[in-house]
Amino acid sequence: MSKIKLLVDVAEDMHSLADSIQAVCDAMLGDELLDDNKQTTAIKDKEVKKKEKPTVKEIKLEDVRAVLAEKSQAGMTAKVREIIQKHGAEKLSEIEPKYYADILKEAEGLINE
Known part of the structure; x- marks a missing residue:
């Protein structure tokens, strides 16, 4: 062909x-x-x-714990402890879930001095 x-x-x-x-x-x-x-x-x-x-993503304890652990490892343990105590608890697990969003916002604002 x-x-x-x-x-x-x-x-x-x-x-x-x-x-x-x-x-x-x-x-x-x-x-x-x-x-x-x-x-x-x-x-x-x-x-x-x-x-x-309106769909609001539920914030879980594990999410908050991960962010706070990261901040703590970066040398901001005292500031992380202050945030937890500010919400009326000694341990993160004692904080009510309704405060998780506020805690995340506060943690994001942390800077290492």
């Missing part, structure tokens, strides 16, 4: 492939138009749910 004949065959195959892709796109577009109302409603429902329930 000549090179020209091979190129013609490839071009015809590519044209056939393009036609097939176009047919799939048209079919998907038709389905999309039919389902547009359902999708719009679903999107609105998701937006309402997002507004109703």
Whole structure:
């Protein structure tokens, strides 16, 4: 077979492939138009749910412990102890979970002097 004949065959195959892709796109577009109302409603429902329930990442004791341990290893043990005592405890495990976010903010502000 000549090179020209091979190129013609490839071009015809590519044209056939393009036609097939176009047919799939048209079919998907038709389905999309039919389902547009359902999708719009679903999107609105998701937006309402997002507004109703803001997702707040729960901070765990392990997360706080890791940050404080890092600060302590960096030479700020006394400051870490002050933060814990400020929240009415001698040990981190004694602190109520509602204070974890505050403790993390305070720990992030620590600098080694």
